Amino acid sequence: MPSVTRSDPNIIIxxxxxxxxxxxxxxxxxKTGLHHLNINDVVKKHSIGEASNDGNDPNTKIVDEDRLLDVIENDLEDGGQIIDWHACDLFPPRQIDLVAVIRCDNQILYDRLKARGYGEKKLQENLDCEIMEVLVQEARDAYEGEMVVELRSEKAEDVDGNVERIEEWIRSWKRDNGK
Ligand code: DAT
Known part of the structure; x- marks a missing residue:
């Protein structure tokens, strides 16, 4: 494993x-004190999303990925970032240590998106995305196999279990990297 300078790992959720x-x-x-890097907030703060032509939803944004990477470059270099974003293949693999793909049963996902007020078209697109495992495939195409984990998030206790599992992974990353 090449030596890394960051003292905490960067994790994509x-x-x-x-x-x-x-x-x-x-x-x-x-739980960990690592930084929640919410890419939605970064996009808003730096105005790097343009409204898409998708008339279905005025909030859908096309993000300028080059500018996004420029803006977060120092954060990734520092390490300790928990990256919250619905895409993952834009982040340079050398700066990423773990990719957790959160998964959810389709009926539960339907109910959550309905509760968010998503229209039928956007709802169906997102359900299709989950059924077709688009994000899992994107993660597996972009990162080495052992870096990618799938975690289910259907019940409240799933979150606790998943967080504990990632905390354990962080401890072992630190041991392996002499941090
Ligand atoms: P995302 O950031 O992927 O869009 P979220 O964290 O905002 O999703 O969660 C969407 C909704 O679902 C929100 O109301 C919280 C709820 N939720 C998420 N994971 C859950 C779980 N494991 N058990 C119960 N509710 C959950």
């Missing part, structure tokens, strides 16, 4: 909208 990314990131950040 990804998955279809509504699966529980932010819930996991918040819980993990409060």
């Amino acid at each position: 990804t998955g279809t909208p509504g699966v529980g990314k932010s819930t996991h990131c918040e819980a993990l950040a409060s």
Whole structure:
């Protein structure tokens, strides 16, 4: 393994909208003290999202990925980032240590997205994304196999179990990297 300079790992928490990314990131950040890097907030703060032509949802943004990477470059270099975003293949593999793809049963996901007020078209697109395992495939295409884990987030206790599992992984990353 090449030696890394960051003293804490960078972890991507990804998955279809509504699966529980932010819930996991918040819980993990409060347990570990690592930083919840919410890419939605970064996009808003730096105005690097343009409204898409998708008339279905005015909030859908096309993100300028080059500018996004420029803006977060120093954070990734420092390490200790829990990256909260529904895409993962834009982040340079050399700066990423773990990719957790959050998964959720489709009926539960339907109910969560409905509760968010998603329209039928956007709802169906997101359910298709989950059924087709789009994010799992993207993660497996972009990162080495052992870096990618799938975690289910259907019940409240799933979050606790997943966070404990990632905390254990962080401890072992630190041991392996002499941190
Ligand atoms: P995301 O960030 O992937 O869009 P979220 O963290 O905002 O998802 O979660 C969407 C909703 O689902 C929110 O109301 C919290 C709820 N939720 C997420 N994971 C859950 C779980 N394991 N058990 C119960 N509710 C959960």
